[in-house]
Amino acid sequence: MQYTIEEITSLERKILVQLNKDDVNKALDEVISEFAKNIEVKGFKKGKAPHDRIETEYSEKIQKEATDKAVDDAVQKIFQETKINPLSQVRFDYQEGEQTLIRNNSFKFTFYFEILPNVPLPELDKLTIKVFEPNITPKDVYNVTRRFCKGKIQLTEIKELRTPQASEICIIDFESLYQNKPVPGMQGKNYYLKLEEGNNTELNKITFQLKNGEEKISQIVVPQDYSYPLVRGKEVSLKVKLKQIYKETLPEMTEELAISLGFKNLKDFERTVLSQAMNIHAQKVKLEGQQKLLNELIEPLKIELPISLLAFYKSEYLQEVKERLKICGHNSNEISVILKDLSQFAEEEAIKNTKIHIFLLSLAIRENLSISEDELNKHINQLAIKNKQSPDELYKFMQENNIIQKIEDRLLTDKAMELLYNKTKKIMIDKDGKDIRVDK
Template sequence: MEYNVNQISPVKTQVNVTVPAEEADAALATAVALYRSKADIKGFRKGKVPASVIESRFKKEITAEATTDLINVHINEIMGELKLSPLSGLDVSDAALQKGESLEYTFTFEHAPAFDLPEYKGQAIEEEEVVIGDAEIDAVVERVRKNLAEVKPIADARPAMDGEVVSVTFEAFENGEPIPGVRAENFELSLGEGQALPEFEALIKTIPAGEEGSSEMTFPADFINTDLAGRTVLMKVAVHVIKERLLPEVDDELAKKAGNFENLDKMREAITMSYKKSREDLHRSSAQKKLLDNLLAQVEFPLPESVVEQQLSSMADDFVQKLERQGKSLAGVGKTMEDLEAELKPKAEELVKTQIFLAAVAAKEELSVSPQEMDAFFYRLSTQTGQDVVLLKRYYEDNGLMILVRDKLLADKAADFIYANALVTKVPATEKPEEDDKGYGVRE
């Protein structure tokens, strides 16, 4: 086997391969022998079928398997010699072995560009100190109270108010006819928490328990159900029950119910420690981002187009899914997929550039990912998604995603390495960071 390399661009390489007839014939003969050992053909003992019969009966399958196996062997050998790692799938030209003939084919792939790394050790960076106020802890305790509140029907014949829970039946009408799909019975809703359209909640808050009411309302232009977006309907609502929340006292009993804490002080201490860890992680992540931004500003290199496209597609899908979770649609916010991708492309390019940079650092520092670290990743992912860890890992293996996981863990290690070797100066916090305040060891 002989090959020559054609560098199409700094991030794309094509390899032209020539296989002599002798090697091609050997590959076909090996495939015939394997089929002969397994073939069960009437009139012949297993393993004793003449090669000519096997070649005639299974010519198409033998040619395909022999060609694929031989090309895979060559590609693995060539890639090892080139010391290049594809960042996307290989594009292999059509090829098929023919007895007594040489075989020629090409394969093309994208890879990281060659570039000089700037000095990434000993970089100076500022990191905000962690400051936690009593008001923030009080807010978490208040949410705990709310989630542990007793809910009971009210006795007063009055409409519901924010903070209360209602059970309602509703249906939408247009031109006197019910609109399919816009009806629910005994639907429970917590008022004042943004769980429903403001106009719908406003209507409910005019109707006492046991009574009915109606009002016209217009669905938002960006409503997720595009058939309803912008339409004005008559909404009829029957309020069955109004329940109020009876909040427990802020005392040691609350702490025991919330998370089996010894007392209220222990619960507040757990919340504070979890808050502190969350803020430390957030500030460290921000410092790492600044470090990387400073380093990336010192290098320029072309980006593999297919990798940028994959990143862009993933970001666009995530954006659309987030809109849908908010009850909105892409068309409803006045965007097309082309508009969205144009907006997201600079960020996608930044992420790909960061990945390539960190991969280069990992290679230079000879960082590696152990099988145990890969397993730990899947255990964490299993916990987050609620999926079986074995099935989750098998899915990644079957779909060729294990390299992506390894590369992500390597990038994380490279970022941690840069941070560990940086000159970090703690500075006063400027403002409260935006974060999710949930998950502090108590049942909220």
């Protein structure tokens, strides 16, 4: 095998490959040998048919499988020899008339891909970040208890004409308009809303003011982090109708109830609730800290971004928005208009996510992180269970649609993020922002 590498741009590479006739014949022979083990040819026992007979009868299938295998093996060998880590999916270009291997002939093909740009990486042991001290509240304990007691909760409708109280459940209809058009994602029918003290969302505040059956239209300013970017910071009208109020009552926690829920006793239940509440709160603090840390590291980055990755993240963002709009009941014409309006925002999201991807992938390479076959299979099995699919069928689908590499990259960037956060010195602060202690 011979190959030459060309630089198309600073990040894109082109590799021209030629397999000589010995490479071609070897690839064909290997596939034929595998075929011979499992097929039956008339006049011969299974596995005993001559290879030339098999090659004649199954030439098209053998050539295709041999070509796929030879090309894949060649690409992997080139990457190993050159120590190149391709960032994008490999794109192939075959010579005209040379779509498959032909015995005693050489075979040429070309492939393209992008590589990682040079990313300035920090020394992890010198990083610091301020995060809130994990501190569970009665609300956290209540929410965990509620999950354990699901199915045993009593709901009582409030018939009295009054405004709802904190912790009560309201059934509402709501709709928001901007420039006389519905705001994507800001509509709901028979929406289940649990009112919480201290929750300052406009929907929560307006519902607190209504009595059963009342309706109110208010002008609100959309938060800057709202999922539909075109209305961020804009004033929109929000109409809310309170249809019903329910009081939620948890069962009295007793030894008998704790045991019926699968615990040894009431103390075991209480310990578990506190532990889970703390874990949930700690995880929330961790996620917020990771996002803050990433933003601080990514924002000043000035690097060239790979076109393929930008295109991928833009497409992913628009697809997610499209799915949300479908759930909200928008028709295809409305969705098309909205997605067109969002093109600029999608590009901005793509730039941010591409920077994060490149930074974390570069960090993973520097720190010699990798994803084992067991880790990959475990993740695919979890996806299969979640989607009620066969793991083997899902893996096959991912292979056929070139998704495996994307999955591995995501797992690798997750692992890099975990390392980054764990190595960063955390300064714990209270709710007022005052330093409490330093966790290394």
